[in-house]
Structure formats: structure tokens, C-alpha cells
Amino acid sequence: MTAQTEVGTPTMLAERQSIWERIPRWISLLGFLMVVLVLWQFLATSGWVSPFILPTPSSVFEALISFTRAVIEGGPLRQALVITVVEALLAFVLAVILGVGFGFIVAESSFGRIVLLPFLVVINAAPKVVFAPVFIAALGFGISSKVALGAFIAFFPLLVDTAAGLATTDRDKSQLFRSLRASGMQRLRILQLPSALPFIFAGMKTAAVLAVVGVVIGEFIGGGRGLGQQTKIAGDLLATDRVYAYGFVLAVFGYLFFAAVSFAEHRIVFWQRPRSTTAGG
Amino acid sequence: MDSQAVNVQSVTKVFSTKSGPVTALDNVSITLAAGEFVSLIGPSGCGKSTLLNIVGGLIPTTAGTVRMHGIPVTAPPQEAGMMFQKPVLLEWRTVLQNVLLPIELRSGKLQAATHRDRALRLLADVGLAGFADKYPNELSGGMQQRAAICRMLISDPEVLLLDEPFGALDELTREQLNLQLDRVVEGVHKSAILVTHSISEGTFLSDRVIVMSARPGRIVGVVDVDLARPRTLDMMRTRDFLDLTNSVRALLESGHDFGEEAMSA
Numbered sequence: 001m002t003a004q005t006e007v008g009t010p011t012m013l014a015e016r017q018s019i020w021e022r023i024p025r026w027i028s029l030l031g032f033l034m035v036v037l038v039l040w041q042f043l044a045t046s047g048w049v050s051p052f053i054l055p056t057p058s059s060v061f062e063a064l065i066s067f068t069r070a071v072i073e074g075g076p077l078r079q080a081l082v083i084t085v086v087e088a089l090l091a092f093v094l095a096v097i098l099g100v101g102f103g104f105i106v107a108e109s110s111f112g113r114i115v116l117l118p119f120l121v122v123i124n125a126a127p128k129v130v131f132a133p134v135f136i137a138a139l140g141f142g143i144s145s146k147v148a149l150g151a152f153i154a155f156f157p158l159l160v161d162t163a164a165g166l167a168t169t170d171r172d173k174s175q176l177f178r179s180l181r182a183s184g185m186q187r188l189r190i191l192q193l194p195s196a197l198p199f200i201f202a203g204m205k206t207a208a209v210l211a212v213v214g215v216v217i218g219e220f221i222g223g224g225r226g227l228g229q230q231t232k233i234a235g236d237l238l239a240t241d242r243v244y245a246y247g248f249v250l251a252v253f254g255y256l257f258f259a260a261v262s263f264a265e266h267r268i269v270f271w272q273r274p275r276s277t278t279a280g281g
Numbered sequence: 282m283d284s285q286a287v288n289v290q291s292v293t294k295v296f297s298t299k300s301g302p303v304t305a306l307d308n309v310s311i312t313l314a315a316g317e318f319v320s321l322i323g324p325s326g327c328g329k330s331t332l333l334n335i336v337g338g339l340i341p342t343t344a345g346t347v348r349m350h351g352i353p354v355t356a357p358p359q360e361a362g363m364m365f366q367k368p369v370l371l372e373w374r375t376v377l378q379n380v381l382l383p384i385e386l387r388s389g390k391l392q393a394a395t396h397r398d399r400a401l402r403l404l405a406d407v408g409l410a411g412f413a414d415k416y417p418n419e420l421s422g423g424m425q426q427r428a429a430i431c432r433m434l435i436s437d438p439e440v441l442l443l444d445e446p447f448g449a450l451d452e453l454t455r456e457q458l459n460l461q462l463d464r465v466v467e468g469v470h471k472s473a474i475l476v477t478h479s480i481s482e483g484t485f486l487s488d489r490v491i492v493m494s495a496r497p498g499r500i501v502g503v504v505d506v507d508l509a510r511p512r513t514l515d516m517m518r519t520r521d522f523l524d525l526t527n528s529v530r531a532l533l534e535s536g537h538d539f540g541e542e543a544m545s546a
Contacts, residue, residue, distance in 0.1 A: 172369045179337055179363045181356070182386045190386070194373045271372035271416060 055241040063245035077230065084226035085253060087143050087215040091150025092257070095207045099155045100200060103162025108188070124156045129217055136222040145222050150214030154207035158200070165199025166192050198272050201265040208261045212254040285351070286440050286472035287313035287336060292345035294331055294498075305331045307497035308345070313440075313472050320475045320483030320490045322529065323536070328498025329476045330444055336474060337363050337442045349440060359387075362438030364446040368425035370417040376428050377413040380404065383436040396435060403431040407461050423454040430462065434469075441466065441473035448478060456514060459485055463512050480529050484522065485512055490529050494536030501536035504528045 037057050044056040070077035105112035139145035169192050177187050219228030234242035294306040305328040321329040334340045338357040347354040370379045380400045385393040407427040447455045477483045483490045490504040
């Protein structure tokens with residue numbers, strides 16, 4: 001009786017597939033983008049919304065083209081992009097080193113777990129932007145204060161994910177390692193670290209995005225010559241089309257950064273991907 | 282060397298739980314001669330896995346002692362090899378690297394590399410020739426458990442401790458693995474303790490079947506299995522085999538608290 005319903009279910013599900021599941025993905029994505037652009041153009045030209053708040057898509061596109069041209073030709077805008085990209089990359093690297101390092105301490109030492117962790121939890125609960133003036137006072141208006149703020153913001157998810165990854169090592173595997181008389185160092189290196197890698201990569205993906213956010217906030221508050229600062233200047237001049245264009249550039253950079261970490265994850269943590277079964281029996 | 286591979290002497294194990302102490306094992310004594318294969322069989326909660334973990338040095342006793350070849354067991358002994366209910370393979374290592382893990386942990390990577398040929402022979406013995414460079418999730422459950430057999434045997438342990446290793450597999454796969462295990466163990470003359478729920482599996486593999494009761498875990502009786510070795514699947518259809526399984530079943534029923542089972546069901 002139940003077997004019959006189970007046989008029937010998959011076909012019924014297939015019949016109920018929604019329209020979005022049936023048409024090719026690129027068509028639906030492109031179509032949706034077109035609709036948004038048309039609505040945007042309509043709203044921007046209708047007179048209901050000030051052009052200082054919502055410039056037309058075409059003016060944003062023009063700003064994007066002139067930015068691209070400026071980057072290709074060289075000059076301060078290219079320098080601004082390079083500065084922000086370098087800041088974000090350095091912030092990310094610093095966050096990974098510190099986040100994974102402190103994650104180890106918190107997960108593996110009683111000092112970390114009992115003494116350090118409560119302090120980290122409290123600092124994590126604070127809006128981290130409030131520390132921006134501290135970094136600027138300590139490190140000046142150059143890129144180091146932005147790198148520090150970006151790393152500071154990106155650090156916490158890495159810390160939490162590393163600690164969680166090390167702590168959730170499979171019980172059966174732990175028992176196996178105990179029965180094989182593995183040393184603490186062997187356990188950490190051969191069992192815990194690989195077990196934690198999927199978690200660490202999850203943290204790194206969050207950190208990649210947060211590093212960009214962090215350095216741009218740093219530039220908003222601490223000036224300098226990066227793209228964040230350029231965006232802020234454009235905003236102050238009410239050149240909203242440039243604000244949108246630079247925002248788009250920063251979004252693309254953030255996404256590429258995230259995608260690069262995802263790519264590395266798929267290469268390194270290969271066992272997490274569903275593998276096709278090549279053998280039966 | 283002591284002719285007794287394992288000597289469990291009056292072992293009692295009490296776990297402290299929130300609702301008070303629970304006696305998992307009550308004054309259990311077992312001796313295992315060198316080369317002997319013994320099964321522990323009993324209902325859930327009879328402490329048979331606890332007993333195996335105590336022999337494997339993974340948990341301490343509350344009272345009593347365990348000796349392996351005359352030496353008291355206080356930590357996982359070098360001469361023991363364990364197999365668990367799950368294959369417990371490291372997913373990021375190939376089958377070969379998994380099989381070599383015990384050597385790598387004991388003597389380092391270089392020493393493990395010298396055991397490569399032996400590992401490949403063991404894999405071939407259990408029908409996994411050609412799968413050495415696959416990753417565990419490319420293998421079926423039965424194949425993974427066969428790789429785990431090889432990992433247990435690579436360090437040439439004297440005593441095999443098997444904690445329901447084939448419990449999660451289907452009946453036919455299980456019979457095949459029992460047969461392979463019998464061949465492998467027979468060939469190298471190992472002592473073994475098998476924890477199992479299956480009367481036929483226990484009887485098929487063992488020289489002796491020890492039947493336990495639950496709460497507290499006690500030994501109810503022992504059935505000697507005097508079937509010829511090597512065992513064959515045809516033996517499972519003989520009158521002798523049936524008589525033996527019936528004896529085990531009778532002992533199990535005598536120690537089984539059906540009232541409690543019915544209430545919890």
C-alpha cells in the first residue's frame with residue numbers, strides 16, 4: 001500500500017515543477033535583470049525620485065565605463081582600486097592567520113576555552129566599527145589602519161568556525177585514533193585539522209566578504225586614497241551615479257574574492273562534494 | 282608468552298548517570314586462548330560493547346583486571362586491533378592511505394611506505410584489488426568495512442576486537458564478509474572477540490559463543506562450537522549448526538527480560 005504511493009510520488013513532483021525550474025537559468029536571470037533595469041529607468045525618469053537618490057541606469061553605466069577607462073589608462077582611480085584590493089587581501093590574510101590561530105587556542109587549550117573565549121564573545125558582540133578611530137589613532141591614515149579594521153571585522157567568523165570545526169571531530173574517529181595510540185600532535189594534524197577544514201573554509205568565505213566591507217568602512221572613516229574614499233567623495237559631491245558605479249565595482253571585487261575562496265575550497269576539501277559512486281557491491 | 286591471549290578477571294563496570302549509578306557489567310570473567318575466536322552475544326544494554334572497549338583499553342574498569350598476554354591492560358595495547366560498527370575511514374585519504382594509517386601513527390610515513398605491498402596484498406585478499414587509490418565515499422558500505430578489516434590487520438595484531446563490524450550491512454554482504462574474515466583470521470591464527478547481535482554470525486565465526494544478559498551485564502552461559510575449520514556457508518544449513526544456534530537462542534531467552542522489552546515497545 002505504502003509502496004504504491006512511494007512509486008507515485010516522484011512523477012507527481014516532476015509534474016508540479018515550477019516555471020522557474022523548467023526554463024533555462026540564464027534566461028530567467030537575464031529576464032529578471034531586464035525587468036529591474038526597465039523599472040529603474042522608469043522610476044528614475046518619472047520625476048518621482050530625485051536623481052541624487054536614484055540616477056538613471058544609463059548614467060550609472062556611463063560612470064562605470066569612464067571608471068573602467070580611467071583604470072585602464074592609469075591614474076588616481078586605478079591607484080584607488082589597487083589600494084582597496086591590496087588592503088582587502090592583506091586584511092583577509094591577517095584575519096585568516098589570527099582567526100585560525102585563536103581558533104586553535106580556544107578549541108585546544110583550557111586557557112583559551114575558559115579565560116579567552118568570554119572576552120572574545122563580548123568583543124564580537126560589539127559593533128566593530130567603533131574601534132575604527134582606535135586603529136586610525138594607532139596606525140595613522142595610511143593603508144595599515146584599514147587593513148587592521150578589515151582584519152578585525154573578518155577575524156571573528158574565522159575564529160568561531162575554526163574552533164567549532166576542531167571541536168566537532170567525529171567521535172568514532174577519535175576513538176579509532178585512541179585505539180591506535182595516536183599522540184595529541186598526530187591527532188591534531190592527521191584527524192582534527194582535516195576534519196575542521198570545511199568549517200575553516202566556511203569562515204574564510206565569510207571573511208573574504210567582510211574584509212572588503214571592513215577596509216571600505218576604514219576608508220570612509222579614515223580617508224586615504226582607496227576606492228572607498230573615492231566613493232565617499234562622490235557621495236559628498238552628490239555624484240550619485242559614481243557612487244552606484246563604484247559600489248558595483250566593489251561588489252564585483254567582493255564576489256570574485258568569495259568565488260576564489262570557494263574554488264580553493266572545492267579543490268582542497270574535495271571529499272565534501274557528492275561523488276558519483278563508481279563501484280557497487 | 283602467556284598462552285592466554287586475553288584474561289578478563291571479575292570485571293565490574295559502573296557508570297554514574299544523572300539518575301544514579303548503572304551497573305553495565307557485573308563480575309564478568311572470560312579467558313581467550315591464543316588463536317581462539319569468541320563471540321559475545323546478548324540483548325542491547327548487556328554491556329558487551331563496554332566489555333570490548335575495556336579489553337581494548339579504551340575505558341577503565343570499576344573493579345577487576347584485564348590482561349593481554351599476561352600484561353595488565355591500562356591503555357590501548359599494541360597487540361590489539363579494533364574494528365567498529367562503522368568503517369571509520371578518513372574521507373580525505375585514499376583507501377591505501379587509510380589502510381596504512383596504523384603504521385603511520387606508530388612509526389611514521391616512511392615506515393608506512395614500506396608496508397605498501399603488504400597493504401595491497403591485504404586489499405586483494407578481501408576483494409579490493411584496484412581500489413587502493415579510490416576515496417572512501419567512492420566505495421559501498423561493505424567495501425568500506427572490508428578496507429577497515431585491512432586497516433586492522435596491517436599492523437599484524439595478535440588480538441582482534443570486533444565491535445559489531447557488520448551490523449549495518451545487508452544479510453548477503455554480511456555472510457560474504459564473515460566468510461572473508463574467517464579466511465583471513467584462520468590464515469594468520471589470530472585471537473578474536475566479536476560483539477554481535479546475530480546468533481548465526483556469532484556461531485558461524487566462533488570457537489565459543491558467550492551469551493550475556495542485560496542490566497546488569499552478566500554471562501548467562503557458553504556454547505562451544507566444535508564445527509570444522511575453515512567454515513563454509515554450507516555448514517550454516519547443517520543439523521549441527523542449527524542445534525548450536527538453538528542452544529545459543531535458548532540461553533539468550535533465559536537471560537532476556539521480555540517484560541521490559543514489551544513495555545518499552
